[in-house]
Amino acid sequence: MSQLSSKHVIGIEHLTVDDIQLILKTAVQFKEIINRPIKKVPTLRDITIANLFFENSTRTRISFELAQKRLSADIINFSSSSSSVKKGETLLDTVNNILSMKVDMIVMRHASPGAAHYLSERIDANIVNAGDGTHEHPTQALLDAYSMQEKIGDLKNKKIAILGDIMHSRVALSNIFCLKKLGAEVTLCGPATLIPKHIERLGVNVSHNLDETLQWCDVANVLRIQLERQNTKYFPSLREYALYFGVNKQRLDKLSKEIIIMHPGPINRGVELSSDVADSEHSIILEQVENGVAVRMAVMYLLANKQQF
Ligand code: CP
DSSP, X not given: OOSOSSSOBOOGGGSOHHHHHHHHHHHHHHHHHXXXXXXXXXXXXXXXXXXXXXXXXXXXXHHHHHHHHHTTOEXXXXXXXXXXXXXXXXXXXXXXXXXXXXXXXXXXXXXXXXXHHHHHTTOOSEEEEEEETTSOOHHHHHHHHHHHHHHHSOOTTOEEEEESOOXXXXXXXXXXXXXXXXXXXXXXXXXXXXXXXXXXXXXXEEESOHHHHHHHOSEEEEOOOXXXXXXXXXXXXXXXXXXXXXXXXXXXXXXXSOOEEEOOSOOOBTTTBOHHHHTSTTBOHHHHHHHHHHHHHHHHHHHTTOSOX
């Protein structure tokens, strides 16, 4: 197989196992390319991509832009805070106006779950969802899976823990879909208030005991407490959260084995993850960021349906 089954990457839920494997395999080749002295290929020189960020981002926005530059695409960057959205223009009008300037592909981050899906039913250009509210963040899950595979090989039957604020996390949902499709065992661990009811239906285990979960897993993907999406108090204080659900060196030292620590960023240091773990040899957080460029190159290359680099 050399083509994706869909013209969009809206979520991992709708990708096939073959799609995921193809993206991860293609990313291996792009990682080799971006580590060469000349990091660029001419593959997408006839393609124009618009990066539409309606919500803040550091890693994802820069990673997509760099991936597009490495592929020689023409790019335009749109930030809603300085756009006519502020004058009341709708999402569809904004996107249709941009597409009328002969743009081929849209990369979009939006605060509304379903925003990328909504557009995919109304426009012809390829769409990559760069995060839609609390719904999905597919390229983050793909780069997470890629980074795990680099460290522990095939993810089939591997034990992966996703820790923390599952309720508000698009990274959690995309990771669950991706890891289950790749055959991993997944345990979610956090306070009961931050784990959605009935989530076991997705084929995951749920635990509220961090020490047991850390002892069980091969990899712990620690999630950010998303204070900006929380209108209610889900736990008494950040101090108490760190005490019961913060991953720190003391906890890792008690384990009878070494585990890999991941975090999608940005980190609340001292809350869900202590600095002595985030910056330790257990952590592959910056490798995740590096791999994100190769994975996003693979996604955009495959969507553009080119036959060779
Ligand atoms: N991981 C992630 O999505 O980070 P940003 O919000 O900085 O893009």
